[in-house]
Amino acid sequence: MKEIIRKIDIKLEEVNNLLRISNKQIAQYNNIADIHIQSSMNRGYEQFYCVDRAMNTRKYLKISDLVKYSSLIQRDYDIKVNKKLVKMQKKLTRIAKNLREIDLSEIKAVYNKQPSAKKPYITPIIPSDEVFIAKWYEEHKGGQNSYPIEGNIYTEKGEQVRSKSEKILADLFHKYNIPYVYEPMIKLANGRRACPDFAVLNLRTRETLYWEHLGLIDQEEYATKNMEKIHGYEESNLALGENLLISMESSKKGLNTKTVEKQIQKKCI
Structure with missing residues (x-):
């Protein structure tokens, strides 16, 4: 369990670092017009369109035209990445929290709370600390x-x-x-x-x-x-x-x- 949580924490830190970078990148796009470059396949060929949502227009673009819209293409990519990173961050945070809430001491407590007269007749699923320590010293x-x-x-x-x-x-x-x-x-x-x-x-x-x-x-x-x-x-x-x-x-x-x-x-x- 400890190793699983450690690996999740490492992955979460990696996502957090990427998200910090991503947030800085998308912050610069606040004043860019609501224009997007969309693509579709037609008879095996990819076609591109400039879509202006504010004006409700859609204009066909040649591949050679794409360079004029490079900042918009980068913006759309950055926004998609940011959304995925936010989802990953939430998911990993939730998983890490749930794993930490799994406390096997509750299982140990079931045995520890048994009357002392009953304990000799019980083989606990998790060995008691005393039994575990004795075995550890043997090994x-x-x-x-x-x-x-x-x-x-x-x-x-x-x-x-x-x-x-x-x-x-x-x-x-x-x-x-x-x-x-x-x-x-x-x-x-x-x-x-x-x-x-x-x-x-x-x-x-x-x-x-x-x-x-x-x-x-x-x-x-x-x-x-x-x-x-x-x-x-x-x-x-x-x-x-x-x-x-x-x-x-x-x-x-x-x-x-x-x-x-x-x-x-x-x-x-």
């Missing part, structure tokens, strides 16, 4: 990176991590009660395996997101290596900014925790 195992962790940096949940920034990230996930695992393993499209820093679960959408923290982006070798890693993710249907999130810092500029927290609130909750 997303943490601690899969075999490279040794040095230092003594631990999260609030007691997990050993590689950097203070990773601890900050983990503790923010914990703060917002976001299910997460540190260093899960995923299989890429090229057959290789990779261990993103975190897998997190957006419980509202039940979507798994992956988070990479880039800690040394001002070091050329590190930046190049991680750019290749990001490309590998994108080739494996992980879209940057959607189900692949990144944070970064350099030797001169540390992790911006306010920006990170906003991103967590926007994408992970």
Whole structure:
């Protein structure tokens, strides 16, 4: 559902942009006479006529005459396009609104409102949050990176991590009660395996997101290596900014925790 709404929003924005251009174009035609160039087919040939609605006249035109009426031809085209864009805008706006009003939480609520004594005998059509989280943890195992962790940096949940920034990230996930695992393993499209820093679960959408923290982006070798890693993710249907999130810092500029927290609130909750 989220992906469908996203695509509709993209299409709606495209239509809105075209409509803004179109509105500017037709605004210049307010003072042009109510004269139109019409066409019809006669024995396989296209014929053109100049129709003056105010004078109620219709004059035959040669093809060579059309250049004299180019502004009218452009105007009629622009008006037709504008009308179609307005219809498309209304239709897409209505569809997007209707889709957003479809809230599956109402279905979940039917189970949640059942008496506790009844719940053991019900298999809900949408698994409860508790069941879904438990299954998610079974399918997303943490601690899969075999490279040794040095230092003594631990999260609030007691997990050993590689950097203070990773601890900050983990503790923010914990703060917002976001299910997460540190260093899960995923299989890429090229057959290789990779261990993103975190897998997190957006419980509202039940979507798994992956988070990479880039800690040394001002070091050329590190930046190049991680750019290749990001490309590998994108080739494996992980879209940057959607189900692949990144944070970064350099030797001169540390992790911006306010920006990170906003991103967590926007994408992970």
